[in-house]
Amino acid sequence: MTLALAFLALLMGGVGLWLLRQSLFVQPWVAESGGRPPPYPVPRRFTAPRVGLVAFMAVVTSLFALTISAYLMRMAEAPQWELLPQPSLLWGNTGILLVGSLALQYAWEGARSTRRARLQGGLAVGSLCSLAFLVGQYLVWRELVALGYYLDTHPASAFFVIMSGLHAVHLIGGLGAVALCLWRLAHGTSLAHLAEGVGLCTLYWHFLYVVWLVLFGVLFVGAGPLYALCR
Amino acid sequence: MGEREYDASYQAPPAEVGEMELVHPRTFIGKYIWSQDAKVIAVQYMLTATAIGLVALVLSLVMRLQLGFPNTFSLIDPAEYLQSVSMHGMIMVVYLLTAFFLGGFGNYLIPLMCGARDMVFPYLNMLSYWFYLASVLILAAGFFVPGGASGAGWTLYPPQAISEGTPGVDGGIITMLVSLIVFIAGFTMGGLNYVATVLQARTRGMTLMRLPLTVWGIFMATVLALLAFPALFVACLMLLFDRLLGTSFFLPEMLGMTQEMAREGGSPILFQHLFWFFGHPEVYIVALPAFGIVSDLIATHARKNIFGYRMMVWALIMIGVLSFVVWAHHMFVSGMNPYFGFLFATTTLIIAVPTAIKVYNWVLTLWRGNIHFTLPMLFAIGFLFTFLNGGLSGLFLGNVTVDVPLSDTYFVVGHFHMVMAVAPILVVFGAIYHWYPKITGRMLDETLGKIHFWVTFLGTYLIYYPMHFIGLEGVPRRYYAYGETTFISESVQTLNAVITVAALVVAAAQLLFLFNLVWSYYRGREAGPNPWHATTLEWQTADTPPPHGNFGKELPVVYRWPYDYSVPGVKQDFIPQNVPPQAVEREP
Numbered sequence: 001m002t003l004a005l006a007f008l009a010l011l012m013g014g015v016g017l018w019l020l021r022q023s024l025f026v027q028p029w030v031a032e033s034g035g036r037p038p039p040y041p042v043p044r045r046f047t048a049p050r051v052g053l054v055a056f057m058a059v060v061t062s063l064f065a066l067t068i069s070a071y072l073m074r075m076a077e078a079p080q081w082e083l084l085p086q087p088s089l090l091w092g093n094t095g096i097l098l099v100g101s102l103a104l105q106y107a108w109e110g111a112r113s114t115r116r117a118r119l120q121g122g123l124a125v126g127s128l129c130s131l132a133f134l135v136g137q138y139l140v141w142r143e144l145v146a147l148g149y150y151l152d153t154h155p156a157s158a159f160f161v162i163m164s165g166l167h168a169v170h171l172i173g174g175l176g177a178v179a180l181c182l183w184r185l186a187h188g189t190s191l192a193h194l195a196e197g198v199g200l201c202t203l204y205w206h207f208l209y210v211v212w213l214v215l216f217g218v219l220f221v222g223a224g225p226l227y228a229l230c231r
Numbered sequence: 232m233g234e235r236e237y238d239a240s241y242q243a244p245p246a247e248v249g250e251m252e253l254v255h256p257r258t259f260i261g262k263y264i265w266s267q268d269a270k271v272i273a274v275q276y277m278l279t280a281t282a283i284g285l286v287a288l289v290l291s292l293v294m295r296l297q298l299g300f301p302n303t304f305s306l307i308d309p310a311e312y313l314q315s316v317s318m319h320g321m322i323m324v325v326y327l328l329t330a331f332f333l334g335g336f337g338n339y340l341i342p343l344m345c346g347a348r349d350m351v352f353p354y355l356n357m358l359s360y361w362f363y364l365a366s367v368l369i370l371a372a373g374f375f376v377p378g379g380a381s382g383a384g385w386t387l388y389p390p391q392a393i394s395e396g397t398p399g400v401d402g403g404i405i406t407m408l409v410s411l412i413v414f415i416a417g418f419t420m421g422g423l424n425y426v427a428t429v430l431q432a433r434t435r436g437m438t439l440m441r442l443p444l445t446v447w448g449i450f451m452a453t454v455l456a457l458l459a460f461p462a463l464f465v466a467c468l469m470l471l472f473d474r475l476l477g478t479s480f481f482l483p484e485m486l487g488m489t490q491e492m493a494r495e496g497g498s499p500i501l502f503q504h505l506f507w508f509f510g511h512p513e514v515y516i517v518a519l520p521a522f523g524i525v526s527d528l529i530a531t532h533a534r535k536n537i538f539g540y541r542m543m544v545w546a547l548i549m550i551g552v553l554s555f556v557v558w559a560h561h562m563f564v565s566g567m568n569p570y571f572g573f574l575f576a577t578t579t580l581i582i583a584v585p586t587a588i589k590v591y592n593w594v595l596t597l598w599r600g601n602i603h604f605t606l607p608m609l610f611a612i613g614f615l616f617t618f619l620n621g622g623l624s625g626l627f628l629g630n631v632t633v634d635v636p637l638s639d640t641y642f643v644v645g646h647f648h649m650v651m652a653v654a655p656i657l658v659v660f661g662a663i664y665h666w667y668p669k670i671t672g673r674m675l676d677e678t679l680g681k682i683h684f685w686v687t688f689l690g691t692y693l694i695y696y697p698m699h700f701i702g703l704e705g706v707p708r709r710y711y712a713y714g715e716t717t718f719i720s721e722s723v724q725t726l727n728a729v730i731t732v733a734a735l736v737v738a739a740a741q742l743l744f745l746f747n748l749v750w751s752y753y754r755g756r757e758a759g760p761n762p763w764h765a766t767t768l769e770w771q772t773a774d775t776p777p778p779h780g781n782f783g784k785e786l787p788v789v790y791r792w793p794y795d796y797s798v799p800g801v802k803q804d805f806i807p808q809n810v811p812p813q814a815v816e817r818e819p
Binding site: 001004005008011012015016019022023026028029031032033037038039040041042046047048051052055056058059062063066067070073074077078079080151152155158162166 | 351352419422423424426427428430431432433435436437438439440441454457458461462464465468469472476477478479480484496497498500501504505508536540541544545548552555556788789790791792794795806811812
């Protein structure tokens with residue numbers, strides 16, 4: 001739980017500082033003076049979708065931080081624990097998700113510089129790479145099963161399925177958003193209108209990529225040292 | 232309160248922000264069923280929560296009849312008793328209180344009080360309700376699956392929850408876990424809406440420090456819920472895996488040996504950590520909106536500005552933050568390191584500081600206020616007493632050495648019902664009496680309301696106060712019958728009978744309340760736009776009930792905080808938030 005707490009402390013610290021700035025030296029009981037219009041309380045760059053996505057990413061981070069905490073605690077308390085082998089396909093998956101993330105970045109640049117072909121191409125490549133990643137994850141799971149790492153005999157394998165499954169569900173949700181962007185693009189929505197949505201998709205993809213890197217780290221690459229640390 | 236110098240000729244332009252495209256359906260189904268209007272969604276939430284809450288109320292009565300008159304009624308067998316305990320607890324905490332405060336009041340009040348047209352993601356908001364309804368139906372389906380609902384207690388502790396012999400292990404536990412997962416997914420959609428609307432869609436002039444405390448309470452509770460529900464989500468998902476796929480996240484080896492498949496030594500304590508990492512903030516997910524609402528009820532009906540507004544806001548934030556570091560006080564008897572227990576006892580007791588600040592501030596707001604004993608005020612004062620009493624027994628349970636012998640006795644049942652069942656539900660009632668005129672345009676009947684208040688308030692004390700004494704005798708909770716148990720004196724049985732009779736009377740009073748809701752909808756006195764002479768924006772709408780889009784052509788502009796009551800030198804005893812300084816009528 002230490003991990004989850006550290007994440008929360010960080011988050012709460014940030015929010016607390018921001019709130020402090022909003023409330024320190026403010027005298028709420030003093031009414032607005034009529035000499036100037038009441039201020040617009042929210043900076044214009046804080047659009048609703050942006051605020052919503054940032055909040056959503058905090059929730060998803062909390063979800064994964066807690067799952068990883070559970071994984072570490074389960075690892076620490078297990079009478080025996082067998083580390084998972086590292087199928088080489090995992091590196092391929094990691095690479096292809098990176099390409100997907102970069103493709104979306106490319107698409108976003110396209111939307112901002114009003115280059116329709118770039119935007120279309122970027123979105124298409126991004127979603128195809130993400131689909132390939134999902135298929136790749138499924139193949140990794142099959143490979144683990146073939147090697148004898150079943151859900152009911154290897155808790156590490158069960159954690160892999162839960163974590164990669166949760167990650168996949170979030171990626172599939174993101175693909176829905178990308179599909180919506182593509183649909184709007186096909187139906188003639190202006191690029192200026194699309195730019196924000198594509199930008200948010202890009203941010204979300206980068207975020208999911210980082211989440212995957214962390215999961216890859218705790219489940220496979222860094223599992224050995226973590227296990228030693230937990231024991 | 233005070234005002235700076237102002238230029239009387241100045242006219243502020245109307246708010247330009249928050250204008251959004253709203254879906255205005257014309258059909259009945261579009262307007263009231265697949266509605267994207269936060270106010271309709273709020274009412275949908277409230278009605279659904281009430282419906283499932285009534286089921287939980289009936290379950291509690293069935294249990295009380297068994298406990299009060301063990302050999303007279305044989306409505307349920309021991310397994311059904313455990314199923315009733317579990318479903319009653321889960322429904323009341325999650326599906327009634329959480330849904331009512333956040334889905335109900337959150338949806339109704341956030342956009343109106345912030346001066347927004349609607350939630351910022353109306354479609355997602357609609358989806359949130361339908362997920363909630365689906366989760367309620369899945370949960371209720373648990374009653375009808377083979378083996379019935381889960382009888383594992385609302386805490387669902389493994390290994391018992393998923394082991395042979397526990398009632399509902401075949402299907403009930405599965406419906407319960409799936410229902411919770413769906414609920415959390417739905418809540419996340421709603422919660423993102425509440426947070427984003429408060430942060431982003433406030434009207435011109437509505438700074439954070441001019442938000443009514445109701446919005447602050449709901450906002451902080453939503454933040455807690457968004458961060459804490461994932462713990463329950465993960466716990467439910469893993470328990471579902473253990474139950475269906477034979478994994479061993481929580482099921483320990485010793486148990487696995489006796490079952491079909493030997494498991495590899497899961498950790499039941501891990502579940503407890505995850506559960507209570509959600510479970511304790513859940514107390515505040517229910518309490519913080521109640522704190523916020525009660526602050527507004529007290530200020531409005533005592534015609535006085537809230538004492539220490541900034542302190543109130545910061546106390547809410549501090550309680551929210553601290554609620555994340557106290558969860559293990561629910562696990563003092565789980566065999567944890569004593570130093571750990573000491574740490575969690577300390578953090579638990581520290582929470583009393585911001586909570587006490589709030590209680591003092593409520594009392595100081597009442598002090599020399601122009602108190603109107605309206606129904607909302609009665610319920611608010613009832614809440615103050617009940618929350619204080621419940622909180623005081625919490626001081627006992629927060630200390631490890633006292634908690635260990637009292638753990639799993641009726642003392643705990645009495646404590647948590649006082650602090651997180653009765654106290655918040657009194658606020659729910661107070662809030663309904665307060666905002667019903669805005670929701671329907673009519674006042675609730677006062678006489679029926681007073682009977683409802685006094686029977687509920689005094690009745691709940693008759694129910695839960697004796698439980699503390701029963702608990703001190705060491706009577707354990709979750710028992711179907713006590714039989715010939717030597718350490719339990721005969722008077723306990725008498726008290727149990729008294730409690731049961733009180734519970735039946737209190738339940739009957741709730742039927743009276745439901746009758747009042749329906750009767751007043753058709754026959755109640757016309758309320759007018761602002762019957763309580765309140766300052767917040769929801770009372771300043773052009774139409775009552777407010778139409779989809781809330782405000783007329785232009786959004787209101789906010790000039791002041793929501794607590795300008797009894798301002799010296801001003802003709803009326805309240806100044807609405809959207810009244811500019813030059814429009815305030817002053818005494819000559």
